[in-house]
């Protein structure tokens with residue numbers, strides 16, 4: 001294999017789940033990577049939190065340091081991989097690396113969704129790459145397709161299952177009838193969910209990914225603070241069963257939409273029912289998938305592993321090869337195109353549909369009163385199903401599309417009505 005050029009120096013920041021796999025691929029696939037890049041990729045240093053530990057990596061121990069700041073300040077690095085995670089010290093280390101002339105590859109969605117503009121501005125200023133394919137949906141190539149392949153098209157909607165842990169939990173609840181706590185315990189036992197699963201089950205992880213997807217898809221800036229977020233902790237076995245009854249399944253969705261009429265975008269994360277025949281409905285276990293709609297291409301589906309050391313390292317290495325090729329050419333590659341700043345619509349303005357289950361008294365006029373609660377908020381009903389339960393009845397109402405504000409106001413009205421004993425399940429319906 002031909003390998004031209006002097007080695008490119010690569011530093012790794014963090015050697016945990018993802019970092020260990022990155023080192024494994026860099027060391028075991030070195031010849032092929034060198035041939036693909038046009039120069040060898042030489043590991044120049046690995047920053048870890050604690051030195052002196054046995055590590056599952058085959059590298060010269062003298063390359064390991066606990067001083068990440070000194071490593072990125074060396075000035076002779078071509079490429080830096082940040083897989084520490086979190087806001088600091090990752091942010092400072094990336095900025096220092098760029099300032100000292102290295103291109104950066106990161107998997108850090110939390111940082112990019114919080115403070116991407118500062119980092120992208122630094123990459124542009126120092127004419128270096130800042131790539132982050134691993135940050136959204138792990139191994140699935142989705143950011144590069146949005147940034148490059150679809151750059152000539154107009155993306156109108158991105159809807160994804162972008163968190164493996166929550167998809168695993170909801171899938172288990174659906175397939176085994178397990179409750180939320182039981183399914184979460186299983187996800188933890190299998191190593192999908194962290195000991196502290198808050199970022200996954202409360203939707204923070206998916207919200208960060210939604211911000212990155214919306215920014216790239218719509219050439220604007222959306223931060224995590226702009227994303228409406230609802231976790232899956234309130235999803236009950238009743239919700240899952242209700243979804244089944246209407247030919248749906250419950251998924252935690254990250255939805256990014258462009259509203260051309262107002263030139264604004266919506267970015268939101270919540271559990272919702274989707275029809276069983278929707279492509280996202282068949283995404284099982286801890287898999288991820290992203291469904292993209294654009295004007296010329298139509299519908300596109302990206303599917304694969306969104307988490308795990310090796311799948312995530314695949315995305316990191318893909319970015320690393322691209323950035324390395326650019327370093328050899330001496331020019332940065334395609335950066336972020338945020339040429340427009342679109343307003344982010346509040347959740348109340350989002351157009352959604354609701355599925356509402358109510359326990360009501362089974363007597364004359366109840367259906368009419370419930371129907372009135374919907375119509376007074378301008379919400380049109382698509383279907384109503386009634387099941388008798390002794391002196392009570394269960395009503396299942398599915399609405400047509402309305403603003404989320406009108407739909408939630410309707411639910412509040414229903415909760416206040418004497419004839420409504422309980423609003424037992426409220427869930428949005430997406431995907432048709």
Ligand SMILES: NC(=O)c1ccc[n+]([C@@H]2O[C@H](COP(=O)([O-])OP(=O)(O)OC[C@H]3O[C@@H](n4cnc5c(N)ncnc54)[C@H](O)[C@@H]3O)[C@@H](O)[C@H]2O)c1
Nearest residue numbers: 014015016017018047048049083084085107108307308312
């Ligand atoms: N694990 C996944 O499936 C996955 C998937 C996609 C993206 N990511 C992202 O990849 C990044 C890394 O995730 P991970 O799962 O490998 O986490 P991890 O906790 O396994 O690894 C992070 C490592 O960084 C080390 N570290 C902490 N502070 C440090 C410092 N100051 N200097 C050097 N090292 C330091 C920790 O000791 C740890 O070994 C995160 O941004 C995460 O969001 C992970």
Ligand SMILES: N[C@@H](CCO)C(=O)O
Nearest residue numbers: 162163164165306307
């Ligand atoms: N905790 C995340 C890892 C990838 O970001 C998930 O479950 O998908």
Ligand code: NA
Nearest residue numbers: 133136138140
């Ligand atoms: Na990805």
